Amino acid sequence: MQENTLEFKGRREGLFAVAKGFKDFTGFLKEMENKLDVAGDFFCGACLAGVYGINITKDQEEVLRDLLEDKYNISVRNPLVKRNNSDQGLDMEEAPTRFVQSTIRSGQKMSYHGNIIVLGDVNAGAEIEAGGNIVVFGTLRGVAKAGTNGYCKAFIAAMSLRPTQLKIGEIAARWPENISEPSGPETAYVEDGKMYVKPIFCTK
Amino acid sequence: MGEVIVITSGKGGVGKTTTTANIGTSLAVNGKKVVLVDADIGLRNLDVVMGLENRIVYDVVDVVEGVCRLKQALIKDKRYPDLYLLPAAQTRDKSAVSPAQMQELCERLKEEFDFVLIDCPAGIEQGFRNAIAGAQKAIVVTTPEISAVRDADRIIGLLEASELRNPKLIINRVRVDMVKKGDMMNTEDMIDILAVDLLGVVPDDESIVVSTNKGEPAVSDNKSLAGRAFNNIALRILGHDVPFLDLEVEEGFIAKLIKLISKR
Numbered sequence: 248m249q250e251n252t253l254e255f256k257g258r259r260e261g262l263f264a265v266a267k268g269f270k271d272f273t274g275f276l277k278e279m280e281n282k283l284d285v286a287g288d289f290f291c292g293a294c295l296a297g298v299y300g301i302n303i304t305k306d307q308e309e310v311l312r313d314l315l316e317d318k319y320n321i322s323v324r325n326p327l328v329k330r331n332n333s334d335q336g337l338d339m340e341e342a343p344t345r346f347v348q349s350t351i352r353s354g355q356k357m358s359y360h361g362n363i364i365v366l367g368d369v370n371a372g373a374e375i376e377a378g379g380n381i382v383v384f385g386t387l388r389g390v391a392k393a394g395t396n397g398y399c400k401a402f403i404a405a406m407s408l409r410p411t412q413l414k415i416g417e418i419a420a421r422w423p424e425n426i427s428e429p430s431g432p433e434t435a436y437v438e439d440g441k442m443y444v445k446p447i448f449c450t451k
Numbered sequence: 452m453g454e455v456i457v458i459t460s461g462k463g464g465v466g467k468t469t470t471t472a473n474i475g476t477s478l479a480v481n482g483k484k485v486v487l488v489d490a491d492i493g494l495r496n497l498d499v500v501m502g503l504e505n506r507i508v509y510d511v512v513d514v515v516e517g518v519c520r521l522k523q524a525l526i527k528d529k530r531y532p533d534l535y536l537l538p539a540a541q542t543r544d545k546s547a548v549s550p551a552q553m554q555e556l557c558e559r560l561k562e563e564f565d566f567v568l569i570d571c572p573a574g575i576e577q578g579f580r581n582a583i584a585g586a587q588k589a590i591v592v593t594t595p596e597i598s599a600v601r602d603a604d605r606i607i608g609l610l611e612a613s614e615l616r617n618p619k620l621i622i623n624r625v626r627v628d629m630v631k632k633g634d635m636m637n638t639e640d641m642i643d644i645l646a647v648d649l650l651g652v653v654p655d656d657e658s659i660v661v662s663t664n665k666g667e668p669a670v671s672d673n674k675s676l677a678g679r680a681f682n683n684i685a686l687r688i689l690g691h692d693v694p695f696l697d698l699e700v701e702e703g704f705i706a707k708l709i710k711l712i713s714k715r
Contacts, residue, residue: 352608370604
């Protein structure tokens with residue numbers, strides 16, 4: 248039996264409530280009240296942009312809006328972003344994966360809502376865009392965007408990582424010039440709003 | 452039944468027309484019946500490089516529109532009896548011909564010729580679409596410049612999308628001295644990026660400028676290093692296993708002297 252959980256995630260557009268395991272709206276609303284009571288005035292003045300992981304009807308949305316705006320001074324975006332799948336966009340570790348068994352060349356673009364694995368190179372001038380993670384079994388020279396739905400835990404890994412640009416979640420980075428060629432597979436990730444690159448296998 | 456090969460590059464000025472003229476001539480010298488088709492309608496050059504400009508009466512658009520018969524538009528080369536040119540129209544543009552019409556034209560040409568070489572215009576628009584429509588194989592020409600390699604990569608992607616798989620690569624205008632100093636991309640780097648088979652490497656050679664301006668393909672000049680490289684490419688197309696040219700023959704006097712002394 249899965250535990251009922253409710254988490255708040257902050258993104259550029261606002262707060263997202265990610266619910267897991269709730270059977271009905273009443274339970275969800277109760278948990279929300281609990282959470283907000285504990286938080287005190289931490290969320291005061293914030294804006295709830297979306298609710299993931301639970302089905303909410305139009306009427307229920309109004310109930311939620313009244314509650315948050317009157318009791319907690321949290322504005323609720325209209326229209327509210329709703330997804331009944333909590334995995335979508337926020338947890339991509341087990342998301343569906345597209346395998347590409349060829350080199351992606353200049354001018355070609357590959358977009359997918361899940362993960363992308365390329366068995367080949369991604370050349371300069373090409374672009375790959377994944378809702379989840381990106382793995383390139385070859386050289387990544389083009390532009391790669393992972394976690395396009397705001398999933399900032401996404402990573403971009405390649406056997407040889409030397410892209411023109413990377414973007415993970417909302418964080419974009421240009422590859423530094425005058426950098427020595429990578430000696431082995433590396434992965435790029437975001438931590439505290441900054442993008443980092445580290446070798447996948449640490450030899451030392 | 453002959454073979455239809457398109458020679459393309461994406462970027463302009465990398466030597467598509469020169470390559471077409473030289474490979475075509477070399478294939479004809481080796482006893483094949485060859486026709487060169489200029490698909491660069493509105494900006495024709497192949498006739499000039501072949502030295503056949505003054506013989507043009509009808510062109511490819513006339514053939515497609517039924518103004519003349521195919522035989523009437525084919526120009527016989529002045530040096531080699533098995534070499535023909537189908538010139539492009541100069542007063543029209545790329546939209547004068549459709550890919551379907553080009554395809555039909557290639558079908559007719561390959562019944563009569565061993566090799567149909569199509570000189571593709573620069574770009575990826577209709578001229579390119581026309582040029583590749585009837586082709587069974589593709590040769591991509593590039594130079595050791597990052598922009599040319601980028602365009603070649605784009606072109607290879609477009610060729611693959613049009614079911615022209617495994618195109619062959621010619622690297623043109625390589626300067627060995629610059630590659631050695633690390634000032635120019637080397638062959639390995641380019642093949643690494645483009646991931647296609649290498650058909651040949653052609654050195655940067657002044658004799659090409661001379662032969663192009665004279666309207667005589669460099670392959671007929673034995674002294675031209677580029678001409679020999681093109682000859683080898685033609686032989687490879689014919690299925691011969693020819694080793695890649697040692698491009699380091701052009702050494703200065705001092706270098707030769709040092710080599711001679713050190714050998715002893």
